[in-house]
Amino acid sequence: MPKPAVGMFGLTGCAGDQLTVLNCEDELLGMVELLDIRDFLTASSDRDESCPLDIAFVEGVVASKRDEERLRRIRARCDTLVALGTCAVCGGIPAMDRDFDRDRLIVDLYGPGGRQFDALPVRALHEVVSVNVKITGCPIEKHEFLACIASLLNGDLPILPEYPVCMECRLRENRCLLIHDGLCCLGPITLGGCHARCPSLGVSCVGCRGPARDANLEAAVMVFEQHGLPRDVVWQRLQTFAPVPDGRLPQAWEER
Amino acid sequence: MNRVIRVEHLARVEGHGGITVELDRDTVRGVQFDVFEGLRLIEGLVKGRSFEDVPQIVSRICAICSVAHAVTCIKAIENAFDVIPSEQTVRLRDLLFRGENIESHALHLFLLALPDYLGFPSATAMAAEHRNVVELGLRLKKLGNTIQETIGGRAIHPVNCVVGGFGGAPSVNQLTRLRTDLQRGLRDCERAIDLWASLAPTDFCHSDTVYAALTPPSGYGYYQGSEITMLTRGIPRVMPAEELHLHNRETTITHSHARHSSFDGRPFMVGALGRLAVNGEKLAGGAVTAMQQLGLELPSDNPMDNNKAQVVELMFDIEHALAEVDSLLNEGLRRERATSVRPREGMGLAVTEAPRGLLSYRLGFDGEGRVTSANIITPTAFNASSVEDHFAHAVTQSPDKSTAALTHRLEMIARAYDPCISCSVHVVQSQRDT
Ligand code: SF4
Ligand code: SF4
Ligand code: SF4
Numbered sequence: 292m293p294k295p296a297v298g299m300f301g302l303t304g305c306a307g308d309q310l311t312v313l314n315c316e317d318e319l320l321g322m323v324e325l326l327d328i329r330d331f332l333t334a335s336s337d338r339d340e341s342c343p344l345d346i347a348f349v350e351g352v353v354a355s356k357r358d359e360e361r362l363r364r365i366r367a368r369c370d371t372l373v374a375l376g377t378c379a380v381c382g383g384i385p386a387m388d389r390d391f392d393r394d395r396l397i398v399d400l401y402g403p404g405g406r407q408f409d410a411l412p413v414r415a416l417h418e419v420v421s422v423n424v425k426i427t428g429c430p431i432e433k434h435e436f437l438a439c440i441a442s443l444l445n446g447d448l449p450i451l452p453e454y455p456v457c458m459e460c461r462l463r464e465n466r467c468l469l470i471h472d473g474l475c476c477l478g479p480i481t482l483g484g485c486h487a488r489c490p491s492l493g494v495s496c497v498g499c500r501g502p503a504r505d506a507n508l509e510a511a512v513m514v515f516e517q518h519g520l521p522r523d524v525v526w527q528r529l530q531t532f533a534p535v536p537d538g539r540l541p542q543a544w545e546e547r
Numbered sequence: 548m549n550r551v552i553r554v555e556h557l558a559r560v561e562g563h564g565g566i567t568v569e570l571d572r573d574t575v576r577g578v579q580f581d582v583f584e585g586l587r588l589i590e591g592l593v594k595g596r597s598f599e600d601v602p603q604i605v606s607r608i609c610a611i612c613s614v615a616h617a618v619t620c621i622k623a624i625e626n627a628f629d630v631i632p633s634e635q636t637v638r639l640r641d642l643l644f645r646g647e648n649i650e651s652h653a654l655h656l657f658l659l660a661l662p663d664y665l666g667f668p669s670a671t672a673m674a675a676e677h678r679n680v681v682e683l684g685l686r687l688k689k690l691g692n693t694i695q696e697t698i699g700g701r702a703i704h705p706v707n708c709v710v711g712g713f714g715g716a717p718s719v720n721q722l723t724r725l726r727t728d729l730q731r732g733l734r735d736c737e738r739a740i741d742l743w744a745s746l747a748p749t750d751f752c753h754s755d756t757v758y759a760a761l762t763p764p765s766g767y768g769y770y771q772g773s774e775i776t777m778l779t780r781g782i783p784r785v786m787p788a789e790e791l792h793l794h795n796r797e798t799t800i801t802h803s804h805a806r807h808s809s810f811d812g813r814p815f816m817v818g819a820l821g822r823l824a825v826n827g828e829k830l831a832g833g834a835v836t837a838m839q840q841l842g843l844e845l846p847s848d849n850p851m852d853n854n855k856a857q858v859v860e861l862m863f864d865i866e867h868a869l870a871e872v873d874s875l876l877n878e879g880l881r882r883e884r885a886t887s888v889r890p891r892e893g894m895g896l897a898v899t900e901a902p903r904g905l906l907s908y909r910l911g912f913d914g915e916g917r918v919t920s921a922n923i924i925t926p927t928a929f930n931a932s933s934v935e936d937h938f939a940h941a942v943t944q945s946p947d948k949s950t951a952a953l954t955h956r957l958e959m960i961a962r963a964y965d966p967c968i969s970c971s972v973h974v975v976q977s978q979r980d981t
Contacts, residue, residue, distance in 0.1 A: 303585030306561050307610030307703045313654065314702055316689040320681065323671045334658065335669030336558035336958075354585030384607040385587040396591035410586040430610065430703045489706045492714035497603050499704070524597050531600065 295345035295444070298330035300365055302358040303385065303413075304351025307430035308376035309333050312348075315433055322437075325444060344369040346443055352378045352385050353419050355409040366420040371443065374416045375436075377429040381501040381533035382415040384429070389413075389534050424448060429499040429532060432484055452484045455503035456496050460487035468495050473518040475528055480506035501533040508535070548572060552942075552953050557961055559659040559669070561611055562968025566957050568938060573948050578935045580961070584968055590921040598624050598710060598890060598916040605908075605923065606704045609967055611654070612926075613704045614647040614695060615901035618770065623908040624710050627895025628916070630888050635881060636712040637771065639698050642871050643705070644769040644899070645864040646694025649732075650702070651902035652819070652857040653691060655965045656743070657684025660854055663959050664746045680742065683735055687861065690732040694868060697721045712885030722876050729869040733833075736862050740837045743858045749851040749963075751956055752941040755780055756933070757813050758821035758846060759791075761900045767822075767829040767863060769900035776825045777815065781846060783825065788898040792909060792922070814932035817904025818965065819856035820847055834863035850937045853963045890916025901926050903967050927966050934964050 301309055313334065315322065330338045347369035353359050366372055377383040388396070393412060397405040416422050426435055426449075435451060442449040456478035460467070468474040468490055477498035478490060489496045502508075508529070515525045529535055554566040563584050569577040589608055593601050601624070606617035618640055625632060632640075657680070658670040665680075667673040674681040692702040697717045699705025707714045717725075762774040762785055775791050777784045815821075823830075823838075824846035830838070838845075841855045892914045898907045904926035911920035941956045942948075 301563075303587060305607050305610045305613070307607070307613070310610045310654075310703055313658065314688075314692055316685040316692070319685060320671070320674055320678070323674075328671070331669075332556060332558050333561065334559065335671070336662075337668030337672065338558070352585070354587065355583075357583060358585050384589070384592070384604055387592045387604075388588060391588075391591065393588075396588050397586065400588060400591055408586060413587075429607065488700060489714070492700050492707045494700075494706055494709060494714035497600070499603075527596055528600060531604065 294325060294327040296342060297326045297328050298344045298347045298365065298369065299328070299333070300330070300347060300349045300361070301333060302349065302351035302362060302379075303354035304376065304378045304383070306333065306350070308350040308379075308428075311430045311433060312436060315437065318437060322440065326440070341368065346371045346373060348373045348375045349416060350375040350379055352382055353411065353414045353416070354385060355411055357409055359411065359419060362416065362419055371423045372416070372420065373424040373426060373439065373443075374422045375426055376431050377427050377499060377501050377532050379416045380422075380425045380427045382413055383532055385413045386415065386534050387530060390530060426451065427482055427500045428485065435484055452482065453504035454483050455479055455506065456481045456483045456485065456487050456490070456500070459483045459485070460490045463487055463491055465490050466493075468493070469514065469518070473520070475515060475520050475525055477511075477528065479514070480508060480511045480529075497528060498532045549576075550950070552950055552957070554954060554958060554961075557958065559662065560962060560966050560968065561609075562966070564961075564966060564968045566938060566961060568942055568953070568957065570942070570948075575939045575942050578938045578942075580931055580935050580938070580966075582968055590923055593918050593921050596918050598628075598888075598912060598918065601910070601918060602708060602710070603704070603706075608923070608925070610703045611651050611967055612647070612901040612903065612906070614643055614699060614708075615769075615899055615906050616923075617705055617708050618643065619897050619899045619901075619906050619908045620910070621708060621710050622770075622897035622899065623895040623910045624888075624912075625895070626897055627893050627910060627912055628710075628888055628890055630711050630886050632712055632886055633883055635716070635883060636886075638871065638875070639713060639716070640708075641768055641770045642868055643695060643698045643708070645868050646691050646698065648691070648769060648902045649861060649864050649868075650688050650691025650695065651965075652861050653684055653687035655962075656739070656854060656857055656861075657681065657688070659965070660962050663955075663962065664749075683738055683742075686735055687732060687739060690728050690735075690865070693725060693728050697725050709885050711888050712883065714885075716880045716882060719876065719880075722872055722880075726869065726872050726876065729865060729872060732865045733869065736833070736865050739861060740840055740858055743855060744840045744842070749854075749959065750849065751945060752850055752937055752960060753848045753944065754850075754937065754940045755848060756846070756850065756937075757815040758824040759815045759817050759905060759929070760822040760825035761898055761905060763826065763829075767826050767867075773898065775898060775905065778821075778824050778846060779813070788896055788907065791898070791905075791907060792896070792924075814936050815929070816850065816933040816964075817926050817929045818853055819860050819902075819904075820850070820853040821904060822900060823847075823856045823859060830859070830863055832863070832866050834859050834866070837862045850934075850960060851963045853965065857965075888916075890914070894920075903927060903930070903965055905929055925967075927968060930964055930966065934961065934966070937964075 439449040476495040478496040565581040700707030909922040
């Protein structure tokens with residue numbers, strides 16, 4: 292079997308997902324033997340910027356015209372596009388800009404000169420091009436990345452969890468921070484796969500993996516309200532790693 | 548005859564940057580360190596957020612320095628609200644910073660910088676001929692990650708660090724395993740020193756660099772302290788961190804989204820080499836021997852020595868971490884809750900040393916603990932003017948003025964600075980402040 296041609300790219304982000312790939316210290320050298328890595332700027336100065344690729348991994352968000360052009364070029368040259376990390380999948384931390392007046396933000400931070408910068412409102416990858424596989428996490432979990440490589444090498448798409456963090460948290464028999472302590476834990480509506488890292492340390496989940504499939508936002512919000520958590524604090528936390536669809540308040544809130 | 552030397556897209560650095568040097572015959576006319584990272588506006592996005600959410604948000608400024616961002620932010624919040632963390636918390640944070648430093652230095656030294664010295668485009672290409680060397684680097688890098696996982700709960704974007712302390716303390720089992728890893732790390736680090744001492748000298752850029760670093764209250768470390776030392780021609784000037792904010796001039800420059808910093812009109816360099824220049828006397832043990840073996844003299848006039856300085860710190864941090872883990876195991880860790888926090892209106896300032904140098908946070912809060920202002924200055928922003936200065940020196944001092952030779956040297960200087968370009972952007976002050 293010929294080795295698949297692979298590219299690893301970072302748009303605007305913190306490089307944490309690419310770094311997680313490099314953090315697979317035990318697997319890295321074995322992995323590069325199975326792949327033909329053609330374009331990985333962060334790790335190599337020898338790159339082919341135009342060859343067709345079987346798999347392209349893309350981290351980060353589209354935040355500039357330059358990002359958008361790069362992403363479109365990557366899409367045009369690859370078969371399978373894998374969005375790597377919550378930024379790429381849902382918009383992540385930088386997509387909090389949806390709640391702000393961007394022009395004011397830019398002028399506040401950079402002065403009027405900042406308006407000349409190449410800066411677009413933040414978008415996740417699927418808002419610009421089609422995406423084949425989504426590996427979420429901020430950063431991605433190593434084991435999910437490796438499982439994804441293994442599946443793709445076998446010609447399959449990876450099977451990733453769709454259940455919420457609570458499921459993993461219950462399995463670890465943690466004390467529930469929401470029910471018992473009344474803390475703003477986003478576990479019920481956040482996608483699992485991290486083995487409930489935070490609640491296992493007694494820290495609330497802040498939703499870094501984005502929403503679980505079929506997450507019931509309304510129900511979660513009602514539980515938070517029952518515990519007397521201030522509405523705006525909950526709302527802000529909900530919007531941290533993934534914008535709430537349509538930027539709309541849950542109905543339960545609007546009705547009152 | 549005019550010509551332009553341009554590195555469009557710097558490889559083997561973190562983030563998106565380039566270099567442009569304009570020459571008139573052999574005279575340097577202009578130098579630019581270009582940053583093409585998109586804007587994430589994080590300092591703006593934290594406004595209005597409750598203090599509890601802020602460390603997790605700012606940690607996303609940069610993955611490699613995520614511990615430094617999260618914990619410096621926490622330190623600023625604690626300063627604003629007069630929260631005094633427990634002694635155990637301070638010790639664990641100190642250790643956590645060392646873990647981040649070990650990971651970051653090993654990544655930079657072995658995967659990003661070393662291929663230049665041995666003539667390869669990447670560490671994986673280098674592995675074909677020098678597999679042992681790459682494996683050595685990966686083991687050291689993993690050691691740093693193990694420390695971060697043990698204490699911070701995750702190698703990148705630590706989940707266990709909260710205002711007032713930690714969510715949970717590491718278990719005896721985790722610490723015992725870490726001790727074994729550190730013992731092996733010591734032996735690995737000795738081999739790393741031998742390797743770096745055997746490389747051909749990189750002697751093509753000299754200047755009387757001004758250095759700046761945090762002044763720890765005792766010992767050689769990255770987390771504790773509130774004073775900064777500026778070292779100009781070997782003469783130290785100690786000042787409270789506030790003064791750095793007052794004197795530091797940041798200017799918005801269109802070729803880069805990063806702010807360029809200078810102190811009283813002069814660029815200065817931060818990072819491992821700066822820390823050694825300022826605090827080198829506080830080193831002990833294997834780090835002192837390493838310095839002799841590497842032929843590193845302080846303060847150095849050669850920015851390429853930043854690589855050697857990172858090797859020296861690797862040794863110090865591993866020895867120090869091993870001693871600290873031993874004493875934590877002997878004394879036993881207490882299960883303690885994070886110190887409780889009562890928010891109030893005010894301002895909190897904190898400085899620490901991220902792997903690449905000084906990191907400064909200044910956060911304002913309202914009475915309910917919501918952010919009213921945020922000002923973050925990162926190491927790469929502090930270094931931006933200094934690296935341009937050194938680009939110019941490297942070109943001027945190079946006997947071979949061919950584009951290929953100059954490009955290679957410029958890239959090596961850029962890499963020696965170990966720039967973290969994600970960090971340099973969106974971490975700015977408005978022009979109003981300058
Ligand atoms: S998803 Fe998280 S780790 Fe990945 S680039 Fe975005 S902020 Fe960084
Ligand atoms: S602690 Fe959080 S993640 Fe765990 S069960 Fe409770 S709500 Fe779910
Ligand atoms: S528990 Fe929540 S915040 Fe923590 S790692 Fe998992 S998804 Fe992210």
